[in-house]
Amino acid sequence: MTIASVRIYFHAVTEARTRSLSSSHWGFAEWFSRRLRPIREQLRGPEAKGVDIMNLMLYEDPEHAWQPNQWHQRDNSFEFDFVCDLRPLEKSPAIENIQKLMHFYAEVSATAPWPQARAVAAALRQPLSDVDRITLLPYLQWPRGEMVSEAKARRVAANAA
DSSP, rough: OBOEEEEEEESSSSSSHHHHHHHHTTTHHHHHHHEEEEEGGBEEEEETTTEEEEEEESSGGGGOOBBBBEEEEEEEEEEEEEEEHHHHHSSSHHHHHHHHHHHHHHHTTTTTTSHHHHHHHHHHHHHOHHHHHHHHHEEEEEEOOOOOHHHHHHHHHHHOO
């Protein structure tokens, strides 16, 4: 198979925080798929047989993390569980959180035992451009905002400069 989705899950100690973070950050996975297209061939291989998803699982309660600070294959996904305080994410805009989480996810992905997961690290390392920020913002809202095409985002970014 080919890794087709790169996701971040939030498991806070309160259901309200979990819902809040999930609804404001979940769209990242759908938006990020555009960064996987150019490296599609690197995301295939025998190591990824049956795997099409990469998950970064963020837990506040260490007892809920299955294998903290380790990569493992679980069903159709490569997964990394990390225990952290999710409260600071509530205080920052989702777009800022995503940029920080992408950087963290890139560092973690670079240590994965599978070449396909390590290939994703390069796509995660790319900072968000002005065009990326414009196209990503609608995905970080619930309900979803109006989608913005790459062409329109380029025009908006050029006019803002």
